[in-house]
Amino acid sequence: MSHSFAPVAAVSVDPANARVHEEGWQSWSPSGSYALGDQPYRPTNPNWATVCYRPGVTVPEGAFQGEGLLALDPGDGTPVRLWAAPDPVREVPSIRLVVDGTVAQVSADGPVKEWTGTGIQAVLEEWAASLGVRPPRPAPTVWCSWYEYFTEVTEDDIHENLRAMDTLDLPIDVVQIDDGYQKALGDWLTLSGRFRSRAGIADTIRARGRRAGIWTAPFLVDPASDLAAEHPEWLVRDAEGGFLHAGRNWGHDLNVLDTTHPEAAEYLADVFRTLRAEGYDYFKVDFLYAGALHGVRHTAVDALQAYREGIELIREAIGLDAYLLGCGAPILPSIGLFDAMRVSPDTAPHRRPEADDYSQPGQDPAEFTGAGRQWQHGRLWVNDPDCLMARPAVETRERWAAHVEATGGLTASSDRLLSLDQWGVETTRRLLTRGIEC
Incomplete structure (x- = not known):
């Protein structure tokens, strides 16, 4: 352009x-x-x-x-x-x-x-x-590991919160494991040392009458991953012939998977087919901006076409019945691809973002952009305002809970449930119950 x-x-x-x-x-x-x-x-x-x-x-x-x-x-x-x-x-x-x-x-x-x-x-x-987008399906209610455990989540943490959901009588449909279960970005099927069996924990979740959900960043590759070492030809290049730089996070630079390469596309499809076969049917796909970056790909297609084809590949692998939540995604190019969409920066246990950059985690930027994009809810997808955090350690938790409630979108709890006080339990239960009614 x-x-x-x-x-x-x-x-x-x-x-x-x-x-x-x-x-x-x-x-x-x-x-x-x-x-x-x-x-x-x-x-x-x-x-x-x-x-x-x-x-x-x-x-x-x-x-x-x-x-x-x-x-x-x-x-x-x-x-x-x-x-x-x-x-x-x-x-x-x-x-x-x-x-x-x-x-x-x-x-x-x-x-x-x-x-x-x-x-x-x-x-x-x-x-x-x-635009004539098909009305979205109602969103399930979710518990997500991210805002309590971040990348240090363990399998035992998931089991503890599963038990707490029953004890506290919380109407949670999906138990979603976030970042931290995998060895590295790109090595999605290789477990970190904190997890014993991905299929086993999905079985446990489902045995308790809930659905299993999982996080990936499908277009990102850690330069230190096995995938990058074994298949450098699967990575998007820049105009100078080096690997395309997708920014820096988790303390290291980020590369991009080239889903126009047939073998890379088959690898990614196999990742999602495997997760689906293991019992996961709720998928949070994150950092999707990487798939729409301009670079030199195996097949010379426009970056937005490459992005959409990459998401369509994922959808085909998981099936139409699975629930697909996008995050960090280019908004307009994503129309028609997702059940739900994150419509704001990350929230946080604090109000103000780092360096007052309103793309960074914080309740204030999440509220500003979440309110500004309320027009999308129910028309393009179910809006995801980001997770409810109701534990006492969260700054201005009452205000944040009011924002999540006002959006009427996807409702996800992200606390260690046993850390909730009476207000936290009652608020979490009320918002989850409201989510089911919506």
Whole structure:
């Protein structure tokens, strides 16, 4: 796509009352509405620009920019204007707005169509409804290991919380094992030393009347993994012939699996067929931005086409009946692929994010973008506002619980359940019960 911006519209605005909605590139990219005098959230370092925003896209100072979607409420009583990609799963232009006095100048680096409406969220909802996406299935209720145990989760931790669900009478459908069960990113079927049997724990979960769920980051590869050592030809390359750099996390650089390579595609399909055969039928697939990065692939296809084909490969492997939750995913290119979608950065036990970068974990950024993307819920997928944390150690837990409840989306508990006090147990039970009713 060209990064030459062409004029789209000039709109008179009331600078004191106008608001602009920026749609970020992926789950973790800040999205929401701003007053014209606000400073929109931008990456505070190059690594987060790659991992959490649209890589290679820099927004000039003083400009607003949406990736495939931008809406303007002129603030003077005239209709809200929305500019959107005509074919959002295949081409996502950047749409830019700069205010010059009392006129907003809108431009884009690709084709856009215009919509009008009576409010920013309302016109976004109308645009989403126009896409004709099949209404999503209701989401199961979930317990997730991540926000209590992070990468140090053990099989014994899962067993303890399974017992606690029964003791506390919590209506949890899915017990989802998050990051930490695997040896390395890419070596998904090789266990870390903290787990004894992936199939065995799935059997235990199902024997207690619940469903087994599991986390992967299917497009990421640890350079120190067995996969990278044994199959370097399966990795996406950069223009200079080195391995494409997908940012840095977990203390090391990240490479990208090339799912256009037939053997790499078969490997990934086998991973998901194996997990499904072991009894897992809820899949959280994370860090999906990596599959849409521009690079040199085995087959010369557009990055967004490669991304969608990679997700379709996963869906075929797990079956239509399995539940698929996307995270860290490019939003518009994901339309039609998922049952549920994370629509915000990670939450955290604290409110404020690192370095005030609103792509980073924290309750405030999760609330800002989660509220800004409420228009997607029930129209594109079930919104995932991220997990409920109700234990006493969580800062402003009442406020965070209220946000999770208000979204009406996927409800997932992520506490060590035995650490909950009375308020925590009652709140967790109430929100999970509400999730089942929704």
